[in-house]
Amino acid sequence: MTSARERTFDVVVLGAGSTGENLADIVVKGGLSAVLVEPDLVGGECSYWACMPSKALLRGTEVLTEARSVDGARQAVTGRQDVAATLARRDTFTHGWDDSSQVSWVESAGIALVRGAGRLDGERAVVVGTGDGDLRLTARHAVGVCTGSEPALPPVDGLADVEPWMPRDATSAKEAPGRLLVLGGGYVGCEMAFAWQALGSRVTVLEMGDRLLAGAERAASDAVAASLRERDVDVRLGTGVTAARRDGAEVVVTTADGELRGDRLLVAVGRRARTRDLGVETVGLEPGRYLDVDDSMQVRGRPWLYGVGDVNGRRQLTHMGKYQARQAGAAIVARARGEEVPLDDWSPFAATADRVATPSVVFTSPQVASVGLTSAEAAQQGRPHRVVEYPIGQVAGASLFTDGYEGTAIAVVDAEREVLLGATFVGAGVAELLQAATVAVVGEVPISRLWHAVPAYPTMNEVWLRLLETWRDSGADGEVG
Amino acid sequence: MTSARERTFDVVVLGAGSTGENLADIVVKGGLSAVLVEPDLVGGECSYWACMPSKALLRGTEVLTEARSVDGARQAVTGRQDVAATLARRDTFTHGWDDSSQVSWVESAGIALVRGAGRLDGERAVVVGTGDGDLRLTARHAVGVCTGSEPALPPVDGLADVEPWMPRDATSAKEAPGRLLVLGGGYVGCEMAFAWQALGSRVTVLEMGDRLLAGAERAASDAVAASLRERDVDVRLGTGVTAARRDGAEVVVTTADGELRGDRLLVAVGRRARTRDLGVETVGLEPGRYLDVDDSMQVRGRPWLYGVGDVNGRRQLTHMGKYQARQAGAAIVARARGEEVPLDDWSPFAATADRVATPSVVFTSPQVASVGLTSAEAAQQGRPHRVVEYPIGQVAGASLFTDGYEGTAIAVVDAEREVLLGATFVGAGVAELLQAATVAVVGEVPISRLWHAVPAYPTMNEVWLRLLETWRDSGADGEVG
Numbered sequence: 001m002t003s004a005r006e007r008t009f010d011v012v013v014l015g016a017g018s019t020g021e022n023l024a025d026i027v028v029k030g031g032l033s034a035v036l037v038e039p040d041l042v043g044g045e046c047s048y049w050a051c052m053p054s055k056a057l058l059r060g061t062e063v064l065t066e067a068r069s070v071d072g073a074r075q076a077v078t079g080r081q082d083v084a085a086t087l088a089r090r091d092t093f094t095h096g097w098d099d100s101s102q103v104s105w106v107e108s109a110g111i112a113l114v115r116g117a118g119r120l121d122g123e124r125a126v127v128v129g130t131g132d133g134d135l136r137l138t139a140r141h142a143v144g145v146c147t148g149s150e151p152a153l154p155p156v157d158g159l160a161d162v163e164p165w166m167p168r169d170a171t172s173a174k175e176a177p178g179r180l181l182v183l184g185g186g187y188v189g190c191e192m193a194f195a196w197q198a199l200g201s202r203v204t205v206l207e208m209g210d211r212l213l214a215g216a217e218r219a220a221s222d223a224v225a226a227s228l229r230e231r232d233v234d235v236r237l238g239t240g241v242t243a244a245r246r247d248g249a250e251v252v253v254t255t256a257d258g259e260l261r262g263d264r265l266l267v268a269v270g271r272r273a274r275t276r277d278l279g280v281e282t283v284g285l286e287p288g289r290y291l292d293v294d295d296s297m298q299v300r301g302r303p304w305l306y307g308v309g310d311v312n313g314r315r316q317l318t319h320m321g322k323y324q325a326r327q328a329g330a331a332i333v334a335r336a337r338g339e340e341v342p343l344d345d346w347s348p349f350a351a352t353a354d355r356v357a358t359p360s361v362v363f364t365s366p367q368v369a370s371v372g373l374t375s376a377e378a379a380q381q382g383r384p385h386r387v388v389e390y391p392i393g394q395v396a397g398a399s400l401f402t403d404g405y406e407g408t409a410i411a412v413v414d415a416e417r418e419v420l421l422g423a424t425f426v427g428a429g430v431a432e433l434l435q436a437a438t439v440a441v442v443g444e445v446p447i448s449r450l451w452h453a454v455p456a457y458p459t460m461n462e463v464w465l466r467l468l469e470t471w472r473d474s475g476a477d478g479e480v481g
Numbered sequence: 482m483t484s485a486r487e488r489t490f491d492v493v494v495l496g497a498g499s500t501g502e503n504l505a506d507i508v509v510k511g512g513l514s515a516v517l518v519e520p521d522l523v524g525g526e527c528s529y530w531a532c533m534p535s536k537a538l539l540r541g542t543e544v545l546t547e548a549r550s551v552d553g554a555r556q557a558v559t560g561r562q563d564v565a566a567t568l569a570r571r572d573t574f575t576h577g578w579d580d581s582s583q584v585s586w587v588e589s590a591g592i593a594l595v596r597g598a599g600r601l602d603g604e605r606a607v608v609v610g611t612g613d614g615d616l617r618l619t620a621r622h623a624v625g626v627c628t629g630s631e632p633a634l635p636p637v638d639g640l641a642d643v644e645p646w647m648p649r650d651a652t653s654a655k656e657a658p659g660r661l662l663v664l665g666g667g668y669v670g671c672e673m674a675f676a677w678q679a680l681g682s683r684v685t686v687l688e689m690g691d692r693l694l695a696g697a698e699r700a701a702s703d704a705v706a707a708s709l710r711e712r713d714v715d716v717r718l719g720t721g722v723t724a725a726r727r728d729g730a731e732v733v734v735t736t737a738d739g740e741l742r743g744d745r746l747l748v749a750v751g752r753r754a755r756t757r758d759l760g761v762e763t764v765g766l767e768p769g770r771y772l773d774v775d776d777s778m779q780v781r782g783r784p785w786l787y788g789v790g791d792v793n794g795r796r797q798l799t800h801m802g803k804y805q806a807r808q809a810g811a812a813i814v815a816r817a818r819g820e821e822v823p824l825d826d827w828s829p830f831a832a833t834a835d836r837v838a839t840p841s842v843v844f845t846s847p848q849v850a851s852v853g854l855t856s857a858e859a860a861q862q863g864r865p866h867r868v869v870e871y872p873i874g875q876v877a878g879a880s881l882f883t884d885g886y887e888g889t890a891i892a893v894v895d896a897e898r899e900v901l902l903g904a905t906f907v908g909a910g911v912a913e914l915l916q917a918a919t920v921a922v923v924g925e926v927p928i929s930r931l932w933h934a935v936p937a938y939p940t941m942n943e944v945w946l947r948l949l950e951t952w953r954d955s956g957a958d959g960e961v962g
Contacts, residue, residue: 051939055881060554067548067558072567073541077548079559086553093881319938322946326932346933359937369937397912400536400574429913431878435934435942436916442934443926451807452827453916453923456840456850457800458532461916465803 005135007112009035011332012126012139013146014118014278016106017044019309019321020146024111026329027142032336034111035137037118037128043102045148045168046318048094053171054191056090058363061198065365066428069402083176083199094172119279120145124304127279141336142304144328145291146321147278149271149310154183157243162251164244165266167192176200181253181262183241185212187362188268190224194364197233204234204260206241206253213368217375217424219389219408220368227365273311295343295350297328306332314354327351346442357441361431366407369434372422372441373412384415388474390466392427396458402428409463411437413471418447425463433461447471486616488593490516492813493607493620494627495599495759497587498525500790500802501627505592507810508623513817515592516618518599518609524583526629526649527799529575534652535672537571539844542679546846547909550883564657564680575653600760601626605785608760622817623785625809626772627802628759630752630791635664638724643732645725646747648673657681662734662743664722665750666693668843671705673747675845678714685715685741687722687734694843698856698905700870700889701849708846754792776824776831778809787813795835808832827923838922842912847888850915853903853922854893865896869955871947873908877939883909890944892918894952899928906944914942928952 011027013020016038024034041048060081067073095101106113114137116130126137151166153159164183165173170192176199182189185207197203205212205228211221212228212235228235236257243254244265251265273290280287283302291307292300293314299305308328309321331341331349343350359371378385392398392407399405407427414421423437440450451468455461492508494501497519505515522529541562548554576582587594595618597611607618632647634640645664646654651673657680663670666688678684686693686709692702693709693716709716717738724735725746732746754771761768764783772788773781774795780786789809790802812830815822824831840852859866873879873888880886888908895902904918921931932949936942 046938052877052881055939059881060551063544063548063551064554064557067544067554070541070544071570072563073545073548075563075566076545076560077557079557082553082556085556089552089884317938319935319943322938323933323935346930348929348932353933353935357933357935359935361937361940396533400533400540403570429910431937431940432910432913432942433916434940435914435936435945436920438934438936439917439920439926439931440924443921443924443930445920445924445926448829449827449924450920451829452804452834452838453919454800454804454834454838454840455916455919456842456912457527457798457803458536459842459912459915461913462800464916 005133006138007035007135008138008140009033009112010140010336011142011144012137013037013144014126015044015146015148016042016113017146017148017309017321018046018318019148019325020044020144021106022322022325023144023146023308023329025109026326027332028110030329030333032141032333035114036106036111037114037116037126037137039115039117041097041099042106042113043099047102048097049168049171051318052093053090054195055363056093057086057171057195057199058191060086060089061194062363062365066402069404071403081198086199087174097172117277119277120282121279122282139304142306142332144306144308145275145278145311146308146325147274147311149316150274151267152270152272153267154269156241159244159267162244162246162265164251165264167266167268170196170266170268177262177264178202179262180204181206181251181260181265183253183265183267184269185209185235185237186268186270187213189266190228190362190364192266192268193228193233194231197231204236204262206236206239206255208238208240210238212237213362215374216368216370217410219410220370220424220426223366223406223408223426224362224364224368271310271316273313275311295352296331296341297324297351298331314351315358317358317360320354320358323353324351353442357438359434359438361434363431366427367430368424368426369430370422370424371434371438372420374422374424375410375412378412378421383421385421386413386415386471386474387411388413388467388471390463390470392425392430392460392463395460395462395466397460397462398427400458401460409467411467411471413447419444420447429460433463436461436464486614487619488516488616489619489621490514490593491621491817492623492625493618494518494625495607496525496627496629497523497594498627498629498790498802499527499799500629500806501525501625502587503803503806504625504627504789504810506590507807508813509591511810511814513622513814516595517587517592518595518597518607518618520596520598522578522580523587523594524580528583529578530649530652532799533574534571535676536844537574538567538652538676538680539672541567541570542675543844543846547883550885552884562679567680568655578653598758600758601763602760603763620785623787623813625787625789626756626759626792627789627806628755628792630797631755632748633751633753634748635750637722640725640748643725643727643746645732646745648747648749651677651747651749658743658745659683660743661685662687662732662741662746664734664746664748666690666716666718667749667751668694669749670747671709671843671845673749674709674714675712678712685743686717687720687736688716688718689721691719693718694849696855697849697851698891700891701851701905701907704847704887704889704907705843705845705849752791752797754794756792776833777812777822778805778832779812795832796839798839798841801835801839804834805832834923838919840915840919842915844912847908848911849905849907850911851903851905852915852919853901855903855905856891856893859893859902864902866902867894867896867952867955868892869894869948869952871944871951873906873911873941873944876941876943876947878941878943879908881939882941890948892948892952894928900925901928910941914944917942917945
């Protein structure tokens with residue numbers, strides 16, 4: 001494949017992560033030809049260094065925590081979690097960082113693959129540096145940039161020199177560090193704090209803000225902080241790091257509280273667009289910035305260029321990248337056929353859910369699952385709304401799930417249209433509760449209709465009934481049923 | 482309260498199970514007075530002898546099965562489930578069969594309570610036999626019959642004489658029988674087979690039909706049978722019992738295969754209306770039959786009489802009884818106010834979901850969660866539909882959940898309106914996946930909109946995306962996203 005010096009495809013996709021794979025798949029299914037350009041592993045961040053390994057690290061601890069919380073089952077859990085087996089299980093999910101199964105899928109899907117770093121070289125053109133010299137790819141219809149994002153290193157004195165763990169290192173580590181310092185209390189910092197504390201590390205989380213999981217409902221932030229502390233994680237809020245240095249094998253960070261020492265320092269303070277070495281300047285864009293796109297992921301002013309997934313900065317989540325890929329792919333196919341591509345809300349070409357109904361799950365203990373607007377966002381947007389809360393532990397299904405179940409469900413309801421704007425669930429095992437909220441938000445199902453969506457008894461989903469009752473009883477009219 | 486010989490209320494409710502409690506609560510919230518009449522425990526079947534104890538018996542086994550299926554966690558499960566602690570946990574959910582907390586709730590809700598057996602005595606009148614003689618209750622607006630159902634004893638020679646376990650005995654037993662024979666492979670028989678096998682019994686299930694869980698999708702029936710057999714439960718399909726007798730401490734049943742012996746025989750072959758001793762003949766109805774009601778639960782031809790919950794034979798599930806109570810309660814309140822009570826689909830007074838979207842979960846291993854029409858029901862009703870299936874184990878979230886996850890998702894889609902008619906999920910931990918399907922069915926959310934209801938990665942709910950893709954790729958037009 002790399003012997004040809006020039007090749008032409010309908011669509012050239014830079015980056016073979018889950019977003020790029022989905023984009024290429026959709027356009028090929030639509031009858032176009034496509035090539036994926038990838039310098040690293042096919043399958044991308046999620047498969048090898050993010051979602052999959054992190055959740056694999058967390059799952060064993062999660063299920064044991066549940067088993068220990070059910071009297072009768074608890075007595076069977078007399079041993080300890082096997083750290084080596086847990087790490088080995090993680091490695092099965094990353095296929096030992098070997099992408100041959102993904103490469104096979106790409107081939108079976110009829111997608112071409114070029115291994116190497118691709119750079120834009122003017123309109124509709126990409127140059128790939130391969131082992132066999134440069135290859136020039138030309139796109140008849142579209143170039144999709146799906147290069148994702150990369151972790152940011154904050155401007156802290158000496159930080160780069162201490163060889164910190166970046167998120168990839170934390171998810172792929174072969175052993176638990178003795179003392180792990182975590183810089184940043186976002187979802188990566190929180191998940192990795194839970195994971196490595198359970199696998200044997202002594203963990204400290206340093207967060208500049210006044211709470212963990214900054215964008216979440218306050219109740220979620222507080223529950224996760226409390227749970228980390230119960231597990232002897234040292235959570236320090238309002239704690240910035242001003243300097244970092246090495247002292248022999250130790251990493252030393254300076255905070256307002258004084259110095260802290262650890263064996264490893266994980267930096268998890270956000271991400272930035274991976275557009276620095278992409279040649280975007282050859283098409284008049286600024287390297288290092290997110291691509292500015294419309295709802296079909298078309299880069300504004302460059303109708304042949306699409307920025308899909310993390311690289312556009314809309315929503316940096318695997319499932320939203322894949323969603324954007326489906327919408328953008330449909331748009332590319334339709335435009336190639338000369339068809340209309342309306343971008344009104346919920347059209348098959350528009351990633352409307354990016355704005356209205358983005359789900360996310362943080363796999364901490366408790367889990368935090370949310371979709372749509374938080375109460376703060378609804379207030380910020382000036383939406384007439386009411387916030388309805390219910391303690392999930394009072395639902396029979398939750399009390400059966402674990403003894404002493406603690407959790408919270410929060411619904412944000414549009415007070416005029418009487419539809420759900422968003423929901424957050426905090427608690428053990430709530431990840432799978434989220435999809436019902438997502439369907440309700442996306443489907444704009446009126447509250448009056450949701451009363452007919454009866455939750456099965458006794459499942460945790462009965463919290464839906466409690467939220468509706470709380471909504472009804474907190475209303476001005478006190479109207480029944 | 483029992484000293485008065487006659488009392489008048491707006492609403493008289495026979496039966497203080499969860500249905501009766503909800504009916505009384507709704508009408509009291511609507512400004513009416515109500516009295517509950519109950520000869521047995523306040524809280525009813527579900528709290529003491531059905532949902533709660535059965536699920537409490539099953540939960541410990543379930544979570545240990547999950548823990549043993551996650552490498553790394555498995556190694557910590559070196560002990561055995563504590564049977565005594567499991568039974569004691571079950572007893573905490575039934576409050577040791579003491580209803581004082583429920584009685585407190587009834588009082589706090591402003592509902593009157595009369596303990597004793599109530600019988601209709603002509604229009605709007607109920608006579609209750611109390612320890613202090615008869616009390617006559619008159620209803621200004623409505624009498625609600627919420628007496629539920631009782632297990633049926635099939636006409637098998639000698640069956641009544643062997644003192645079989647009925648479902649109440651199976652959920653409240655203080656120890657595991659050595660050999661348990663289960664007559665009936667419905668959800669009670671299956672759940673109790675799993676529960677007692679795990680707690681030490683040697684279980685045989687005898688089912689006359691050709692499969693377990695007769696109304697479920699065939700894949701669910703087969704998966705549950707296979708799983709029971711893997712656990713050394715002797716599942717005999719197509720096996721009727723023609724006679725039963727005692728032989729010393731043993732129970733002996735006769736089948737076409739010969740005789741089978743056990744220490745206990747559980748009879749779980751369905752239920753019948755609890756209307757035999759209710760005085761329904763005083764208002765021209767036939768004792769022992771289900772009450773024939775409209776969508777507001779009003780008994781046809783008797784506008785003051787409501788049959789709510791199991792007693793009307795529509796859907797015999799706790800959550801549907803509560804749902805019917807909400808709809809009937811709203812109708813009673815509105816009619817008392819002289820307001821219109823439209824009974825068109827999805828009105829706040831109509832239990833439309835009984836017909837269209839009844840969810841149910843069988844808490845076996847695997848769980849079976851279903852809502853709306855099965856493929857067989859859609860075919861039977863002559864609805865133009867397509868059935869879409871996907872193996873849940875291929876979803877990343879499921880493979881993280883347990884090693885070697887096996888499960889199936891089945892969606893029944895209206896081929897003309899392109900909305901979901903029903904769904905079934907079979908697998909570990911699928912109970913909480915159901916509500917999303919219920920919202921989609923009830924909300925009549927078009928498939929084109931469901932594409933925007935992005936499941937969070939990597940949760941099991943990603944099966945929604947796979948079902949949509951399978952639907953798309955199995956379509957005639959092969960249209961993309």
